[in-house]
Amino acid sequence: MTTHYEQSTYQGGAAPHAWGPPPTAPPQTPATPPAPAPGAGEPQQPLTRRLRRGRPEDPRWARPAFLGLLLATGLLYMYNLSASGYANSFYSAALQAGSKSWKAFFFGSLDAGNAITVDKPPASLWPMALSVRIFGLNSWAILVPEVVMGVLTVAVVYAAVRRRFSPAAGLIAGAVLALTPVAALMFRFNNPDALLALLMALTVYFVVRGLEDGRTKWLVWAGVAVGFAFLTKTLQAFLILPALALVYGVCAPVKLRKRLAQLGLATVALVVSGGWWVAIVELWPAASRPYIGGSQNNSFLELTFGYNGLGRINGDETGSVGGGAGGNGGRWGATGWDRMFNSEIGSQISWLLPAALILLVAGLVLTRKAGRTDLVRGSFLAWGGSLLMTAVIFSYMAGIFHQYYTVALAPYIAALVGMGVTVLWEERSRTWASLTLAATATATAAWGYVLLNRTPDYLPWLKWLVLVGGLVSALGLIFVARLGRQLALAAVGLGFVAALAGPTAYTLTTVNQGHIGSIVTAGPAGASSMGRGGRGGPGGGGMRGGFGGGMPGQNQQQGNGTTQGQNGRQGFPGGGNGTGGFPGGGMPGQNQQQGNGSTQGQNGRQGFPGGGRTGGGGIGGLLNGANVSSAAKTLLEKDASKYTWVAASIGSQNAASYQLATGDAVMAIGGFNGSDPSPTLAQFQKYVAEGKIHYFISGGGFGGGGSNGGSNVSSQISSWVQQNFKKVTVGSATFYDLTQKTSGGSNGS
Secondary structure (H helix, E strand, O other), X not given: OOOHHHHOOOOOOOOOOOOOOOXXXXXOOOOOOXXXXXXXXXXXXXXXXXXXXXXXXXXXXXXXHHHHHHHHHHHHHHOOHHHHOOOOHHHHHHHHHHHHOHHHHHHOXXXXXXXXXXXXXXXXXXXXXXXXXXXXXXXXXXXXXHHHHHHHHHHHHHHHHHHHOOHHHHHHHHHHHHOOHHHHHHOOOOOOHHHHHHHHHXXXXXXXXXXXXXXXXXXXXXXXXXXXXXXXXXXXXXXXXXXXXXXXXXXXXXXXXXXXXXXHHHHHHHHHHHHHHHHHHHHOOHHHOOEOOOOOOOOHXXXXXXXXXXXXXXXXXXXXXXXXXXXXXXXOOOOOOOHHHOOOOHHHHHHHHHHHHHHHXXXXXXXXXXXXXXXXXXXXXXXXXXXXXXXXXXXXOOOOOXXXXXXXXXXXXXXXXXXXXXXXXXXXXXXXXXXXXXXXXXXXXXXXXXXXXXXOOOOOOHHHHHHHHHHHHHHHHHOHHHXXXXXXXXXXXXXXXXXXXXXXXXXXXXHOOOOOOOOOOOOOOOOXXXXXXXXXXXXXXXXXXXXXXXXXXXXXXXXXXXXXXXXOOOOOOOOOOOOOOOOOOOOOOOOOEOOOOOEXXXXXXXXXXXXXXXXXXXXXXXXXXXXXOHHHHHHHHOXXXXXXXXXXXXXXXXXXXXHHHHOOOEEEEXXXXXXXXXOOHHHHHHHHHOOOXXXXXXXXXXXXXXXXXXOOHHHHHHHHHHHHEEEEEEOXXXXXXXXXXXXXXXXXX
């Protein structure tokens, strides 16, 4: 029998037989005109009734279930939100600056003195900075906008899937997204990825709407969404464009000439919405705006195509900590086709990735005989193409790559699961469809078992529940056509429980913890360990060979001159003072001094015991700054109003910690890595002569050009300061008073 999906597309927005028995005869669809949008031609309901009741054709439970999903997502993501404090202090310092200075707000400056920007465009900062301006600097003001973005992303995915399939499909997709561990992490964190995920989901939604009726406005809105995504995280916004352009160019229900014209207009919309800010920045006199952090020549275009662009693909990122992952592994983990499934990434995103891939193939097989403009197939191609393009690029990126980047995949996986499960359910009377459902349940259960088995001490019973529950469900799904409706639904329900049990547990663990620093991961300790790192040598404090301590997240200085990373390996003893290299050990995040100088890193490896000064959060405060003592805070706050910057420090994270502690601007010399040529030695000397900077904070950043080139101006400034100004020691921190020169140009020691 030729199926419904092989001949036509839905006419009413909801599958007429969703979750019911298969139709006895396929409905017929005329070749022209294109299928009307769901709900087209029906009398408009009052807005309040529409919000409360939903579409007239929806079952009565659909809208309450949808609103319940959004409420549950919001409550889940709000839970324990303040445990993360300032989260990534790098971005929180920029929010503080933006709440005080509109110029800093516009450019995305790290400090209100507008010395240097963050190494990203500022769109993701704007909602949070407005919140901080209104409600003050606190964890809730910073992170609640991110939670709102998470809820909106769930709503967008639901709306996109529900329009062409059914409310049940939308609810499944929304639930899968909300319970993805990396989504629960990043929609509660202040990195740019939350806004990027929302805008990418909106882009696919608009393209799918365009596939319904061929209206130009949907393509234009898609271009606008991508443009603002570019202003969120530069070229990552473009990863899905080839797939979406191809899908629309082939499948849209209008003539080819119009399709091409619409794609051209979408490109114009993209350029305008993403280019206006770039044009202003590039045309603005460099002397009167902040330096563009992350670039080597004060150019946002260079940042876009270098450090934040092609460098992420080939690993050639001048001034960064370097890429060079390669197939055999490296600083950012092993690359290859299986990267999304390995021990570094898998627990963050891949729980339902096998299911999504199986269901994508099944959806395309099911619609193989449908017409060119079939909306079911178009939806699978749009979401599936976005998933494959992004996953392939992520898998082979040789440059900087963090586990949390994979939140970009979450909306695509969720949509494919919601669509695929429901269309196969509707075709369950066909043997191949029921077998595919069974195979999906089996693969998901088996993969969930593998992921849970990577942390054997974490809920050890759960992996067996997932495996056994999934296999029992698969057995029932094989014979689903012969079972009664209740037993069939029970088999499907058991399959969902088994599939979502693992990611739900990891998500609950994620929201129950605080996450601080530049590198954060979802799930329990040990669930994700990044990279092999490089090797130093015994007694070596420098890190030319690589990263001795892995790449952990949160750090707490506790003890005996060692650096301990959870579930990791021991490094090499006898680290030096870290000058020009990476002090302490490894790549930690937030530091809290508690004892005798060790550094505890989440998901890291044990680094260089005996490492000398720890003025910041590992690697000289590269991934998070120092714990600022009350005495240091008091020192910097004295006469703070007399200075543009109360202090200057090498590296953005180190500077951010002192800025957040005092509420006053702190200049980040050299940007995030300490390897940007900003300011030059001459500029810094001029600022000092003009009395604009009070203190220089010792330590932080690379202290030189970094492991992948870049400027050594921070070393020049550090040497000049040490030779000419009075040293002030406050606890374990060292400051230089730039208003008091030493006699004879000594270093003041």
